[in-house]
Amino acid sequence: MDNTPMVLIFLGVFVVTEGAQQPSAFELSVWPPAPVVEYGGSMELNCTSTCRDPDARGGLETSLTKKPIGNGTGWIAFRLVNITEWRSSPLCFFQCPEIKTARASITVYRTPERVILEALPTMQVGKDYNLTCQVLNVAPIQNLTVTLLRGQELLHEEMLLSASITKAENVTVTHKITARRRDNGMEVTCRAGLDLRPHGQLFENTSLGVRLKTFAFPDDPKLQVPDIIETGTDTTMQCQVVGVFPSEEAQFNLSCGGESLEATVRAQGDTVTAEARVSSLTAGELNLICTVTLGLKTKSATRTVGFYTLPPPTLNTPATREGENVTLACDSPGVEPTNVSLRIRDAARTLTSGRERPLRFTLAASEEDNGREFVCEVEVSVMGMSAGKETSGKLSVLYAPKMDNASCPSDQTWEEGTEQSLSCTARGNPTPSVECVKDDVALKIGVPQPVTRALTGSYRCTAKNTQGSADWDVSIHVRYSDPDILLITLLTLGIGAVASAAGVAYYMYYRAHKIRKYELQQASLKKAQELKRLNGGGMANHV
Template structure:
């Protein structure tokens, strides 16, 4: 009987039953150590695995750069995105890291059955909750046990239920994030982005005008609107207002997604009509149909503008001359508009300053009050003047008429008609008219330029005829002072003088017009005839 080979001594070794926990694993490791067992591991093409300990700084930098690009992409899909390249020596089958959100080489980015996210776009106020639901596919990701369905997001919690992924976040605390809903099968990988706009209303809006202080009419100023701590600035529009009238809009070009301070300005030409008008601005954050409706609007306080202007006259600078009768009241008005309130100073004909009011009044004018009155208006370093020319008039004290020579006049003689006007001013405005009955015989004007009262004599030659016998002659003095003077002009008439004219008698049979002695001749003829008849009868 052959002797059996010597078996190794196992008395000092630990026996580990194959059926005990970990026994199969121990057997597999033992066989692999002895080279009796080999294992082949296959990694799907759709998944990139990276040994996190081997990813150098440049790879990390490239991942960060791609994340920033994703945040600026507001598109709904992830097709055509950049692909992160990982070298072969960086791949590992031990400690692995899934490159989330990046399409790996060989993935079909033109898949038709894409994930659908509801809502397709989110607008969320910073600090508020948010949620979205993703249906990964209709058919392409089925059966589910052969697919990977998930949502990549840096904030909140995704909840997967079959092909539906629900995402919720209790408080939005990030300014830049773009959730990506995706599914992966052996043949295709599809993903859809959810654009999210995180906003913050303006903390405050303030309005100012530069330069500050009182403004000057005609100057150009800068209207400025400062908006503090607002996001995103690219959705911000500022409108400037004058009262309730819009002066124009300004939009921000800042693409920063985090809160910023923005300043807007607009040029404006100041006019006097802007004095005491309220200027202001409003900031409007327009976030589209998914944002607050109506859009968020924050208004600044009103700023009341003070504008210096003028003075501007409200009366003619060269008014028509003023004529006034001695003893009557004089009232001159000088009105101007300006800011600050205009100051008035009157200079009288005597070159003496007068009251600083808009109206100058003299209760009873005399001849020394005639002349030029100057009203000077000053405001804001500027001045304007109004000049009044005043003429004080004196109606004739008396007007008398006479004929030279005096007494009865002879037919055919040349008489002098004389009109004496006493104590009249100004004489240059005096006109005397001579009358025969109601018929004017002519006018005579004075050439005297004295402004104080004078006595004036006017005369007119006239040929006397017997027809002037018992006719009334007279004159009138008229003081014509223009449209600004008394209307109708002042007229003073003389007493009427009845003229007696002597002329030679003519033939009794003449058919000419009898004189005033014709009745007496007829009486004589009657008496003579009566006497002849009486004597004949005797």
């Protein structure tokens, strides 16, 4: 049992009774004054005084296990072992002859055993999430600083200076963050720092990194598909989401009537589109569903589509003769009569409509009806909407040939020496053959041929087909002109006269030119002879 307190009481009494007679002064200190020791560790404590009395007594009052390790004049040293008390202040005392005391304040620490940063779920952009860090079994927490980092960016730093807990505890620090697109893929860490300076050192421990994953899925998917689809046909079903991030991670499931469809997915920016081919061989209503999953969100779009069966309608346009009545029949076999309406129309208007099967329309056939196009339309009602098909046909009206001045001009004038072809046709069904004859000689129709005076005359043109024949007269006039003998004679005489006049003029010009040239030559010769004579006579006289 430690009897130090009793010793101090005794020494105190002694100081009181004796100190008044022999007062003295000395200093007492403890080293180190603020020791830092790990939980369960050991340390040395030295009590030192300025007292030089070799008989002075000193000691250490503490509840810790102590062992004296040395002493001398004015000092005494102890070793404290297995320190497990979180708060301890050993008391040094010395009597010289009075008693003085000095305390050491021991800081017992435990480094962070583990630092754990809790994983975060996939975070939706714009929403808040708690970032939680746990520091396990650390003391003293007053010296603890917990730092949360996003990459190298400081998110939060917390110091627990005001904590009053003295033993080792688990510390939890929570910080709220708002998810951002740019946080996707970034790493967050938690760092715990136990700072015991200046008497001790800085101990740090860092958690494993947590990779952030963010997503944006603001809008519901949009499903585009026709409201009604014909059975046996392929139709594109398109599902699109806008504003998603990261768009390449969006997962689609497209189904028709509970059966999954093979989809093609493409992303462009923050828009993702999935397409699939949808079809059904049976009529009825089916649900088309597009389900999109991104992050922790799943959204769906559903459309009810009506599949219907509608074969092409039939249109009966029998051949008829001009003047006879003909009945057109429009029908839609294979469709329930209650859902069907029929219509017969031409290019200009609707001729008749109704629900009776078949729908009929009668008209008196004329030449103008030949080749006339009629359309049979069928329309069914599916889920309050209409779908239709149509078939067209042309009416054939048989009639005898007909000719007039428009198709076969009765007067045609040609120029002799040119190439011309006879223009003459006839209306009729079947298409008539046409022959034009003069004096039992047929003139080819539509074939270019040289024009001579012999083609002049009246031709009987006859058109024939299975319905009858028609005749038409055509007159061909050939324009020509004979040579004018008097004009040719006059032109010949005129040309001769001009040639004679030109000859006489040339002769006169030639004669005058020659005579003039001769006269000049004679004068020049005469002058030369005269000069020669004069020169010859002079030389003779000189000799």
